[in-house]
Amino acid sequence: MPERKKITWISYVIFDMDGTLLDSMRLYKKIFIKMVAPFGINSKKAKEFYIHSAGMPLELQLEGLLKSADISPGKDIISALAGQFRKEASRDKTIFFPGAKKLVRELSKRGITVMIS
Numbered sequence: 001m002p003e004r005k006k007i008t009w010i011s012y013v014i015f016d017m018d019g020t021l022l023d024s025m026r027l028y029k030k031i032f033i034k035m036v037a038p039f040g041i042n043s044k045k046a047k048e049f050y051i052h053s054a055g056m057p058l059e060l061q062l063e064g065l066l067k068s069a070d071i072s073p074g075k076d077i078i079s080a081l082a083g084q085f086r087k088e089a090s091r092d093k094t095i096f097f098p099g100a101k102k103l104v105r106e107l108s109k110r111g112i113t114v115m116i117s
Helices: 025-038 043-052 056-070 076-093 100-109
Strands: 012-015 115-117
Touching: 025 043, 025 056, 025 076, 043 056, 056 076, 100 115
Parallel strands: 012 115
Antiparallel strands: none
């Protein structure tokens, strides 16, 4: 096996975990669709909205989709939906993207500090 060079000009690497190291988008999209279904929002509309609003706070995503369907939820409903979403998301196992674990290990081996948020 060839000797690997140490990268000396990189000291730190920061990764966001969701959607970067973990394939969480698929799971989150599925839960999001489930959360809004009782309001009569079809899965196609929910999926498209979720994908286009990815990165926004969950509460704003839920509120935005419901308002786009002329549903005016109160803050308590949005909060309850977000809580339910997070509870379901924490139960499921999210898988790493192919090569993600190997990349983090390799960076660490090379003396690069890896931080994951």
